[in-house]
Amino acid sequence: MEKSPGIIEALGLFKQYGDVAAVNNVSLSVGKGELFGLLGPNGSGKTTMIKMLTGQIRSDGGSATVLGLDVEKDPIGIRELVGIIPEQETPPSFLTSTEYLDFVGEVRHIANVEKKADWWFDFLDFSDKRDVLCKDLSRGTRQKLMFTQAFLHKPVLALIDEPLINFDPIMQHKVKDYLAEYVRSGNTIFLSTHILQIAEEICTGFAILHKGKLLHTGTVAELKQRDQHLDDFFFSLVQKESHV
Amino acid sequence: MFKLFTNMMKEEWRIHSTIFGSLSFALFPVMIFGIAFMGSFLLPLFRTVIPRGDLSTIVHALFLLLGIMVGAFGLIGQEAMNRRFGQASLLAYSAKSLPISVQEIFCTFVVKDTVYYFFLWVLPFVGGFAIASPFIGIPLLLPALLLLTLTLAFLTGLSVVFFLSTVYARSKPALGIILALILIAGAGLYLFAGINIALFFPPLMLFYSFSWVLLGLTCAVILILSAVAILLFTSEYADTTKRYDSALSPLAQRLSFFPYPPLAAKDLIDLSRSGSFIGQTIFSFLIPLGLLWFLLSVLTRLLPPGGVLLLFAILTGVIASTMYTWITAFDSYNSYTCLPVSVRALLTSKMCSFAMLQLIPFVLIIVVSLLTRGVAYLIPALVLCLSVSFFSLAITVWLTGLSPGVMVYDAKVLVTYLFVLGIALIVLIALMFVNPDYALVSVLLFLPGWFFVRQGYAKWDILDQPTF
Ligand SMILES: Nc1ncnc2c1ncn2[C@@H]1O[C@H](COP(=O)(O)OP(=O)(O)O)[C@@H](O)[C@H]1O
Ligand SMILES: [Mg+2]
Numbered sequence: 001m002e003k004s005p006g007i008i009e010a011l012g013l014f015k016q017y018g019d020v021a022a023v024n025n026v027s028l029s030v031g032k033g034e035l036f037g038l039l040g041p042n043g044s045g046k047t048t049m050i051k052m053l054t055g056q057i058r059s060d061g062g063s064a065t066v067l068g069l070d071v072e073k074d075p076i077g078i079r080e081l082v083g084i085i086p087e088q089e090t091p092p093s094f095l096t097s098t099e100y101l102d103f104v105g106e107v108r109h110i111a112n113v114e115k116k117a118d119w120w121f122d123f124l125d126f127s128d129k130r131d132v133l134c135k136d137l138s139r140g141t142r143q144k145l146m147f148t149q150a151f152l153h154k155p156v157l158a159l160i161d162e163p164l165i166n167f168d169p170i171m172q173h174k175v176k177d178y179l180a181e182y183v184r185s186g187n188t189i190f191l192s193t194h195i196l197q198i199a200e201e202i203c204t205g206f207a208i209l210h211k212g213k214l215l216h217t218g219t220v221a222e223l224k225q226r227d228q229h230l231d232d233f234f235f236s237l238v239q240k241e242s243h244v
Numbered sequence: 245m246f247k248l249f250t251n252m253m254k255e256e257w258r259i260h261s262t263i264f265g266s267l268s269f270a271l272f273p274v275m276i277f278g279i280a281f282m283g284s285f286l287l288p289l290f291r292t293v294i295p296r297g298d299l300s301t302i303v304h305a306l307f308l309l310l311g312i313m314v315g316a317f318g319l320i321g322q323e324a325m326n327r328r329f330g331q332a333s334l335l336a337y338s339a340k341s342l343p344i345s346v347q348e349i350f351c352t353f354v355v356k357d358t359v360y361y362f363f364l365w366v367l368p369f370v371g372g373f374a375i376a377s378p379f380i381g382i383p384l385l386l387p388a389l390l391l392l393t394l395t396l397a398f399l400t401g402l403s404v405v406f407f408l409s410t411v412y413a414r415s416k417p418a419l420g421i422i423l424a425l426i427l428i429a430g431a432g433l434y435l436f437a438g439i440n441i442a443l444f445f446p447p448l449m450l451f452y453s454f455s456w457v458l459l460g461l462t463c464a465v466i467l468i469l470s471a472v473a474i475l476l477f478t479s480e481y482a483d484t485t486k487r488y489d490s491a492l493s494p495l496a497q498r499l500s501f502f503p504y505p506p507l508a509a510k511d512l513i514d515l516s517r518s519g520s521f522i523g524q525t526i527f528s529f530l531i532p533l534g535l536l537w538f539l540l541s542v543l544t545r546l547l548p549p550g551g552v553l554l555l556f557a558i559l560t561g562v563i564a565s566t567m568y569t570w571i572t573a574f575d576s577y578n579s580y581t582c583l584p585v586s587v588r589a590l591l592t593s594k595m596c597s598f599a600m601l602q603l604i605p606f607v608l609i610i611v612v613s614l615l616t617r618g619v620a621y622l623i624p625a626l627v628l629c630l631s632v633s634f635f636s637l638a639i640t641v642w643l644t645g646l647s648p649g650v651m652v653y654d655a656k657v658l659v660t661y662l663f664v665l666g667i668a669l670i671v672l673i674a675l676m677f678v679n680p681d682y683a684l685v686s687v688l689l690f691l692p693g694w695f696f697v698r699q700g701y702a703k704w705d706i707l708d709q710p711t712f
Contacts, residue, residue, distance in 0.1 A: 106506035
């Protein structure tokens with residue numbers, strides 16, 4: 001697939017936590033219309049990477065632009081444009097689901113929030129939880145709410161951190177279809193997950209992180225051509241790395 | 245039970261120490277020790293102005309106040325703490341997932357608070373005084389007695405709040421009735437018999453004339469209050485899920501004159517649904533101030549006319565500024581990071597919500613000045629109260645950003661806060677004793693206040709927020 005440059009450009013990103021280099025000199029480029037998977041075992045730096053790209057934390061080195069905006073200089077500008085699903089779903093305790101979406105609508109200046117929210121309540125099947133406080137929601141429902149929140153304004157780019165982890169298989173299926181369709185209409189998605197199967201099913205491009213280092217970037221199509229499965233490829237890479 | 249206790253202690257320590265690093269937190273009791281030690285040398289000086297009896301009353305009342313504040317933070321703040329440290333992390337609130345009764349957990353929680361804050365506040369304070377006492381010619385027996393009676397004063401405060409707050413959780417009218425009875429009894433005794441009910445505060449009586457019977461009685465009061473609290477205690481989480489009509493958008497529309505209407509609307513909803521609007525107003529504002537009024541009224545004959553009211557206005561301002569912790573308790577910045585909301589915007593919005601809450605001290609000062617026939621000093625008192633409150637808020641914003649409730653336990657932060665605020669207050673007090681109308685000068689505090697807020701913006705509007 002041909003890449004048109006510029007949706008996400010990371011150059012030598014680096015983040016240190018104590019002695020740990022959570023993200024170690026990672027460069028990436030994600031083009032328009034991609035569903036890009038950031039893959040790696042737990043603790044490999046995926047969440048840290050997403051947080052740096054959305055201006056939630058400052059990098060200790062390197063640079064990045066998202067939708068042409070510098071992550072250091074204009075984090076709020078980036079967050080206005082993109083949709084984000086954080087790793088930990090933390091909607092405000094004392095707002096109901098509906099109110100939280102209203103809140104997001106007000107903050108993001110979205111027109112017709114009620115109608116849009118209705119569609120999502122219906123689509124993700126949680127209409128019965130509309131008027132329940134977020135603190136009383138189950139994890140799965142909170143995840144649905146956070147999913148809705150990220151896509152409510154139909155962002156051209158969504159950065160989503162393990163978005164499927166609390167969903168049952170039926171819901172996962174539904175959401176995967178939604179994501180695939182979403183990029184087909186010209187939007188871009190940057191998805192982090194440690195579940196390789198999901199990545200193999202829906203991603204176009206992918207990158208593999210291990211202990212903060214970028215081991216590989218490529219396309220799923222390439223792998224298919226070589227008749228290789230993503231999980232085999234992944235394990236061989238990670239094992240090789242561990243032996244070094 | 246013991247295991248639960250030690251785990252809770254570790255948890256409390258972990259919460260505080262991970263936030264500022266163990267060292268900065270461990271310095272906290274050292275600092276209290278230092279303040280008490282140095283303060284003791286001022287005692288001979290004080291004693292020429294304030295009779296010794298009044299001084300002991302004040303110190304005991306302060307520890308009663310401390311018990312009340314700590315208790316209020318532990319219980320009213322439970323939702324807040326939960327939010328901040330995650331549902332499962334606070335053992336006290338994970339009753340459902342542990343094979344232990346709610347009462348047992350609550351009981352352990354009470355014991356934990358007692359022990360923890362004893363070492364954090366009471367012991368260092370009395371320790372500082374004890375070490376200083378040989379130098380100022382006070383027999384060592386006095387600090388020993390003080391350790392006992394101050395601990396009891398602290399415990400009384402704690403158990404009173406635990407008791408009242410469980411009553412509050414069960415039935416709000418019942419709490420109203422109890423408070424009204426206490427108020428009527430206190431006022432009645434004072435007005436008709438000229439008896440100051442504060443003198444019957446058991447730990448204070450114990451301090452003046454120690455007897456084993458009195459000691460037993462004091463402990464009995466504390467134990468009975470706590471026992472009733474524990475029996476009455478229910479976990480709110482056992483309740484069925486409540487449902488609410490959508491209130492955010494309508495509220496945001498009505499608050500459209502605010503810089504960030506949705507954020508302001510959310511603050512109001514948080515306050516009212518968590519029950520902390522009424523709860524905090526009673527436990528963290530009215531009760532402590534009621535107590536302070538008592539203390540100050542002791543000083544009436546020492547102060548110039550209007551002095552008590554103006555001093556009260558200043559203290560009300562200081563306590564009113566802690567309302568900032570009410571509105572920052574519900575969200576860490578983490579819950580905003582997926583939205584285009586900057587820390588600066590959040591700080592601005594919180595300060596506006598704070599301004600709205602200042603209606604409470606505003607009304608209180610008016611009521612108190614009417615009740616005490618101090619209307620002549622109403623205007624200076626109001627100006628003083630609000631200026632001090634906003635000034636103290638500005639320092640808080642500068643020093644603690646969005647997390648005042650946790651940052652106070654950073655010794656460096658607290659010292660700076662006390663120092664800056666202390667200077668301003670001393671100047672104001674001196675001025676208003678010269679002439680009550682000079683209290684109006686306090687509006688000038690808005691200038692340095694503005695400067696501190698600007699500093700706060702620069703300090704906190706950065707990408708890397710401390711994550712609590
Ligand atoms: N706030 C933090 N403080 C200290 N270490 C952190 C912090 N956030 C992440 N880390 C460390 O950085 C590494 C990468 O974490 P993370 O990005 O969450 O990985 P992933 O999302 O791939 O599971 C881990 O070793 C983790 O322990
Ligand atoms: Mg992660």
